[in-house]
Amino acid sequence: MLTAAFDALALILDPSRLVFMLLGVGVGLVVGVIPGLGGVVGMSLLLPFVYGMDPHAAIAMLIGMAAVIATSDTFPSILIGVPGSAGSQATILDGYPMAQQGQAGRALSAAFSASLVGGLIGALVLFAILPIARPLVLAFQSPHLFMFTVLGLCFVGLLSGKYPFRGILATLLGMMIAMLGSAPTTVTFRYVGDSLYLMDGIPLAILAMGLFALPEILDLLADNRAVSRVKTLSSGWKEGIKDTVRNRWLVLRSSALGVTIGAIPGLGGSVVDWLSYGQAVQSAKDKTRFGQGDVRGVIAPESSNNAKEGGSLIPTMLFGIPGSGTTAVLLGGLILLGIQPGPSMLTSELSITLTIVWTLALANVFGALACFALSRPISRLSTVPASKFAPFLLVIMLVGAYQNTQQWGDLIAFGVIGLIGWLFKAYDWPRAPVLIGFVLAPSIERYLTISSSRYGWSWLMDPLVILIGIIAVAVLIAGIRAKQKGLGGAS
Template sequence: MLLGISVGLVVGILPGLGGVVGMSLLLPFIYGMDPHAATAMLIGMAAVIATADTFPSILIGVPGSAGSQATILDGYPMAQQGKAGRALSAAFSASLVGGLIGALVLFAILPVARPLVLAFQSPHLFMLTVLGLCVVGLLAGKYPFRGILATLIGIMIAMLGSAPSTVTFRFVGDSVYLMDGIPLAILAMGLFAVPEIIDLLADNRAVSKVKEVSSGWKDGVRDTFRNRWLVLRSAALGVAVGAIPGLGGSVVDWLSYGQAVQSAKDKSGFGKGDVRGVIAPESSNNAKEGGALIPTMLFGIPGSGTTAVLLGGLILLGIQPGPSMLTSDLSITLTIVWTLALANVVGAFACFLLSRPIARLSTIPAAKFAPFLLIVMLVGAYQNTNQWGDLVAFIVIGLFGWLLKSYDWPRAPVLIGFVLAPSIERYLTISASRYGWSWLADPIVIVIGVLAVGVVIAGVRAKRKGLGET
């Protein structure tokens, strides 16, 4: 857990990387590890990312990850006014409370969810997976059809190699390397880490413009407890939104910020350095991790990009998300829950202690961080199969990810489509072989199918309306 927290701190400090990059950096190193230790490392990293990404958002005005975008609106003006210490302190305190609430909700919902999950059969799980793909494809990026196409690209990449129910090999030609498909760690690092590093090198500037973190730490903690109802509302919103597959970190901070503005009596300070504009998104950003783990563990549907990589990590460890997480793998589930709670506590205190040295480190040119990260990623990529094909695939996918980012195409749906594709094939094969076509008349299947169609139609209309107003 402590190792994961250390990685999470480093990745969170570097702007634009986020939980998907951190998770993909750790993924190659979990081979052969004890499942409990491996999940503790992955969850420790994921939990602290949502706290550490506050540093670049407040000190630089650049989001540390997708979930810290709204923090900039008031956090960066506070830093420019000499209140960086107060802003960071309020953010860390709110993150701690939000993370603990997310972990407690996850723990409390397990007994309730157990009979529900066990009642789901393969046709229901198949339709839930399809619903997750529809939501993810539409809610990622400005253009809904780009999100859907990106999801399909991820599914196509996952089809490389052996089929799950037969011994045939698909789309591999004469390549022995592709027979086992593209490793998840390589796809995740190539899609997310490489494009961010290329952009950091292209900017060729120091990471931060603020050299010292001011005083005001006690004031920030007081602000959090003074606005405790805002913290609780934001955390509850974070858990609820995180539990909906596809919404995740890129939305929850803005929703939380919006409800903070709407519920405030005096709205004049927002956008100019109001501490409530820091507390609300940071609380919900940490709480969403607990919510996102609910569909990930219980249904095998990732609630966010980070949990999509975690889902792949669980599968690599031989753990199948779904009903088994509440029966034979219950110890793994409880390890995840309590690691999430402990990592939030340790991560928040680590951020408090490391604030001043981190602020000084952030003045180092970003170009000096890039070689270190590239070496770690190349070693991690080669470790997958110890073949040169790993390095070639890493470079090719990295360039592909950079093109997607450059042309404003969403990358998260590619990854989630890749992760969910085996589940789609497996559940569809089991449903067809066990029930024939009669499962299509199942009432739950019909309801989920109608909901999926409704999500697509509503999402397309909402996006078109938003673009039209813009």
């Protein structure tokens, strides 16, 4: 395996292939910086160009793009409070307040260094686990996946601020929004009336931008001020790296969680950052700073968000089961190149598999270095008055919203959800639980239906189900106790 790994590295470092990886890194940087696009859009942009290419070069370009988005999407999340992609939503909770306090440099530096470590850990785990991945992935059945989604819901107590009951209601609202459209286990349509647009449900990107982006932009315009409330940026670039080193165990825990969740199809990047943020709050002795500019709230989701890329490639390559939306498009790229995902990825296509591993590691290094190099000029955006950049950003968000289904319903949904998000912010209701309920509702319904039809109720006695249930109850109790002590998490 080591000999094959070094042979694959030699293939990647060939200048004719290395340039394609750097091209993918460049596309990933641009796509990540623009709010509302994300890995699926970036992968879709590159996919038409891979036909007829050398497979190693094509894979290097696609993986290079996907790996860097998880780093570059930090820019809009921290600087303007807009999620760059689905995986950078939790970063807003503490990264954006740090930018408002003039600590954008420190927040970005901590995010990039944590992302680099998380990405490298994801690549390392992917390489180490390949020989034993098949039995591990197959060990998770529908009851276990159902319990993982329940565990995700239990973190709502840690993300509901001072009002846990409001957090529960917000979660239910998110679940109700997720129920619009077709049911995940049947062909019936729910709560759509005569609307053709609602039959496919509300896109996640529109919900995320509406809840977090539009309210912030409207408030900035109303106040006519910049994101940062101070005139100059802090010189905390070195401090951000030191923060990552000081919180190395948090980085390792979050990276391990990211790899694990990434390897479970159906969970993926939309929830891993929330789970990581929740475990960071739960494990912290001092929870008072979370949601107000705690650097740990940046480090945890960013390290897990990058590490999950390595985990999501495990089911994609070995079983043809995409671990995320990005890897779903990658799966199409592999088939387009004549590569059939499955056991052959560990035999006849081993060089392609190892090319993916090396590209994942190298792209994280190049991407993090590029983000560090660009962070100073880009971070100055946080000191620019909102009236100068908000109109451009609103246009970008409208275009990003419209490109989801290219129907006018996208713009209407964006406006309605933006109004809801603004009301939530104005009346101090937590917005994060809405997203968690929305993301997890389809999985809960699907896995519960499959589990009950396949196993009856005997699956409740499964040892792993019981273990995950105990952890979920412990997390829920910890959240309630934290509120009783006045140590609420972020809203």
